[in-house]
Amino acid sequence: MNRLLRFLPSFLLGFLLLAIPMPARAGKDVDLRLKTVVIDPGHGGRDAGCVSRDRKTYEKNLTLAISKKLAEGIREKYPDVQVILTRSDDTFVELEGRAKIANNAKADLFISVHINAQDGGTNANGYSIHCLGQSSRKGNDLFSKNFDLCKRENSVIRLEKDYTTQYEGFDPTDDESYIFFSLIQNSNLERSLQFAEDVNSAMKGGAIKHSRGVSQDPFWVLWRTTMPAVLIECGFISNPTDLDALRSEKGIGNIAGNILKAFIAYKTRYDMGVQEESVKEEIEGKESQAEVKSGIMYGTQVLATGRTMAEDDPYFSGYAPYLLKGAKLNRYFLGVSDNREEAEKNFREIKKIFPDCFFAEIKDGKSYRIR
Numbered sequence: 001m002n003r004l005l006r007f008l009p010s011f012l013l014g015f016l017l018l019a020i021p022m023p024a025r026a027g028k029d030v031d032l033r034l035k036t037v038v039i040d041p042g043h044g045g046r047d048a049g050c051v052s053r054d055r056k057t058y059e060k061n062l063t064l065a066i067s068k069k070l071a072e073g074i075r076e077k078y079p080d081v082q083v084i085l086t087r088s089d090d091t092f093v094e095l096e097g098r099a100k101i102a103n104n105a106k107a108d109l110f111i112s113v114h115i116n117a118q119d120g121g122t123n124a125n126g127y128s129i130h131c132l133g134q135s136s137r138k139g140n141d142l143f144s145k146n147f148d149l150c151k152r153e154n155s156v157i158r159l160e161k162d163y164t165t166q167y168e169g170f171d172p173t174d175d176e177s178y179i180f181f182s183l184i185q186n187s188n189l190e191r192s193l194q195f196a197e198d199v200n201s202a203m204k205g206g207a208i209k210h211s212r213g214v215s216q217d218p219f220w221v222l223w224r225t226t227m228p229a230v231l232i233e234c235g236f237i238s239n240p241t242d243l244d245a246l247r248s249e250k251g252i253g254n255i256a257g258n259i260l261k262a263f264i265a266y267k268t269r270y271d272m273g274v275q276e277e278s279v280k281e282e283i284e285g286k287e288s289q290a291e292v293k294s295g296i297m298y299g300t301q302v303l304a305t306g307r308t309m310a311e312d313d314p315y316f317s318g319y320a321p322y323l324l325k326g327a328k329l330n331r332y333f334l335g336v337s338d339n340r341e342e343a344e345k346n347f348r349e350i351k352k353i354f355p356d357c358f359f360a361e362i363k364d365g366k367s368y369r370i371r
């Protein structure tokens with residue numbers, strides 16, 4: 001082609017270039033790879049976080065050490081990925097400010113790093129990974145096992161000067177304040193859960209032995225971020241075995257290294273563009289209860305949630321939703337058709353109302369992201 005162009009008189013070349021239909025701008029300019037990650041070392045400055053029983057080790061120092069190590073690992077592996085820390089030294093950063101850093105940077109992923117503690121006990125141990133929301137399972141909702149943990153992590157806002165105005169009356173210690181979390185619609189949940197599962201698998205057999213699993217819980221900082229976001233509790237400062245690992249450089253390196261492994265797995269799939277959205281979850285969870293229709297359909301996924309929504313919920317803006325029921329999540333699609341062209345036409349319209357929706361193939365009760 002280049003050789004041919006050299007032989008053409010320049011005016012003819014100009015004419016040819018004008019005549020060639022240019023690809024749509026959006027397709028050319030938008031880079032869909034994972035480009036920016038924000039790592040959030042929990043606590044800092046006057047907020048020590050949890051403290052070991054001998055008062056020698058503070059959560060804020062451990063979260064910073066793990067986060068820095070993780071940042072270093074990502075920068076080394078992906079020099080073109082922008083890695084931002086919400087703090088890189090022992091300073092106090094407001095909870096809202098942490099989310100703002102990620103939102104302003106238009107980050108593709110937010111990783112908040114914390115250390116857990118048991119009130120008055122030493123038995124509880126292990127790591128856990130949290131996404132926003134509440135579990136769909138009965139008796140396992142936000143008022144159960146992780147609620148005290150959420151309250152404690154959210155309570156750091158009480159150390160902030162203007163917390164009553166900044167947080168619109170939200171009181172982190174008051175159960176009633178959490179009710180609004182149940183109304184959350186989060187279209188990033190799907191990817192948050194994927195990364196959470198990646199972290200859960202990567203950390204297995206590591207310095208912190210026991211996995212407490214992945215769950216959905218009402219963490220303020222996860223609510224305020226506008227991208228896939230997870231919060232990792234990297235072991236218990238109150239448990240002697242976990243604390244031994246957390247106090248050693250090797251242990252910190254192992255935890256950071258395993259989160260890096262999860263990041264690589266997640267980014268690799270993310271950058272490929274076509275993602276299988278639900279298979280992993282179905283393997284770990286129960287069988288899909290989806291009413292399996294034979295053949296392939298196409299549609300626009302606008303919501304993944306633990307809740308069951310009414311068909312006429314205003315959220316769907318008048319569209320008739322198509323529900324794909326998974327073990328953990330209900331996925332809602334709009335503009336579904338077995339005709340791909342028609343579904344793509346619908347997608348372009350739906351995207352105007354739901355900017356972060358995505359086009360998907362629906363097959364055998366599973367959905368696959370298609371860009």
Ligand SMILES: [Zn+2]
Nearest residue numbers: 042049114115
């Ligand atoms: Zn914490």
